[in-house]
Amino acid sequence: MLSIGEFSKICEVSTKTLRYYDEIGLIHPDEINPENGYRYYSIKQLTKILFINRLKSYHFSLEEIKDILEWEQDHFEEKLSTALNLKKRKLQEKLRTYEYTLKQLNSDVLNLEKGISMMSYLNKIEVQLVETKPMNILYTRQMLSSDDYTFGYGKYFSKLYETIATEKLTLLGTPITIYHSEEYNPAGNDTEFALPIEEIVNGTRELREGLCAKSVYKGPYSELTSVYAKLTEWIENEGYEMVNSPYEKYITDPTQTTHPEDLVTEVYFPVKKRS
Structure with a gap:
């Protein structure tokens, strides 16, 4: 048997942390x-604490680790492999970011050294006024937190796409996300995911035609807030007002490129002239 101090020294986990792990049921x-x-801890428990440390190094939360430790042994390795692959994809996405x-x-540093404003890139975002055509869309609508955005998109x-394949529907365009919330809430936002299709079936609706302020942006999704700011400024300056929820069309499939700067997104703000 090992005292808590000896166990702490070997695994390089403080005694305070070990007591906390005991309190939350991670390792007793x-x-x-x-x-x-x-x-006192047994020699066999060294493997368990090393396993916990390994998962922590992969950025699993303590809650996630506790869930993993409680999995039944049947198919444990298979489930662990799935969890590790998912975490791997998330870390790769963060690395690219x-x-x-x-x-x-x-x-920005180079621009400032040349006397160029750090925010000058906003001047490169172009806005045009377009008339859109009506679209029949297959959709699902979810309350999605900010943490869920990146991977939630792929899920929904x-x-x-599975529905289209199963029901043999005709895809007519690229994915669309429509944002219905009136304000941003990190805890959850009313988000609609849609694919334009030919057939009118259960789960479809019409995305109406209309006048839109439109911008095409090439770059990572994290920078789309700049496009939204530019469109909002343009609408104000040109005497228009928003009449419906803004939406995005993803021209580039994010799974087909490893470089965020190659992503192409169209942003639409439905508008009308202010009276």
């Missing part, structure tokens, strides 16, 4: 002396 001491309350951010930061669009 193998034995507690009833007379003095001293905690950090790489783009570093590239952008370097560009995948379900729509």
Whole structure:
């Protein structure tokens, strides 16, 4: 048996953290002396704490780790492999985001050294007024938190594609996201995912035609807030007002490119002239 201090030293986890792990049910001491309350861990528990440390290094939360430890042994390795692959994709996405951010930061530093405003890129975002045609869309509508956006998109669009394949429907265009919430809420936003199709079936509706302020943006989705700001400014300056929820069309499939700067997105703001 190992004292809590010895166990702590070997696995490089503080005794305070080990007590917290015990409190939340992550790993309990193998034995507690009833007379003095001293905690002891078995040699076999070293493997468990190393497993916990490994999952933490992969950015699993303590809650996620606790769930994994409670899985039944049947198909444990298979389920763990699935969880690791999902975490891997999330980390790869974050890595691509950090790489783009570093590239952008370097560009801003160079511009400032040349006397160019850091926000001058906004002037490169073009806005045009277009008349859109009505579209029949297959859709699903969800309350989605900010943390769910990146991976939630794939999940809900995948379900729509599955419906198209199962029911042998005719796809007519690229994916669309429509934002219905009147204000941004990190806890959840009313988000509609849609695919334009030919057939009018259960689960479809019409995305009406109308006048729209439109911008085409090439770059990562994280920068679309700049496009929204530019469109809002243009609408105000040109004497228009919003009449419906804004939406985005994804011209480039994000699964087909490893470079965020290659993504192409069209942003539409339905508008009318102010009276």
